Amino acid sequence: MQQSTEIRNNALLLVGIATIGLSLKGVAAKLAYATGINADYLLLVRFAAAVPLFWLGARWLHGSWGHLNRRQWLHCTGAGLLYFIAAFTDFHALLYLDAGLSRLILFTYPMFVLLIQSTMQRQLPGARELLAFAIIFGGLLVAIPIAQEQENLALGGLYALAAALSYGAYLMYSQVLLQKIESGHFSTATSAITLLFFVPLPPSFCYMKALSVVVLLQPA
DSSP states (O other): OHHHHHHHHHHHHHHHHHHHHHHHHHHHHHHHHTTTOOHHHHHHHHHHHHHHHHHHHHHHHHSSSOOOOHHHHHHHHHHHHHHHHHHHHHHHHTTTSOHHHHHHHHTTHHHHHHHHHHHHHTOOOOHHHHHHHHHHHHHHHHHHHHTTTSTTHHHHHHHHHHHHHHHHHHHHHHHHHTTTSOHHHHHHHHHHHHHHHHSOOOHHHHHHHHHHHHHHHSOO
8 A cells, every 4th residue: 555655646746746847848939939949940859859768768767778669669659649749749739839828728638538548438428537638728718818929829829739739649649558568668769750840851751651561560
């Protein structure tokens, strides 16, 4: 019982740290945009800097870079694509919205997680979940009229909602994959895949990408 409580407390601590980091990311991106940097280039630099750290972390935690089979690489590619969409739409939302409003919309992702989970389980959300939905939408209804003076509010809001939806889908997909893949190996693989989606490649490389997917689909 004590061990389970400790695990739960550690999990809550990690969630809190991740939430703070996700919030500060928006502020950091806005500061970077103030220097005139392009959003796509900023995303490329962000993942190019992060990927080596993930690989070093996997080496430290698991003593290896990870040995995934083709099916696992295929699933990690799907997760990497979802995270690419989440990051792309999130950083582009910050072009049109201030950091506060974009974070407020992005943090609706738990609602999408619950909706996806309810759809998969084929059951309606419970009373507590519905109350949480009401609170989330209530907060948005209060915040959006205050932000009416922001230009391209609708476009920025759509980007932010797309980020919340894709991030929620990424979390749900990741939860399933982490039951079969160690967290360090999963993070290194998905981050590397996400980086590849951000790298601007000539058309000839598109065929290589398509070929790699076909190879991954082959039985191991």
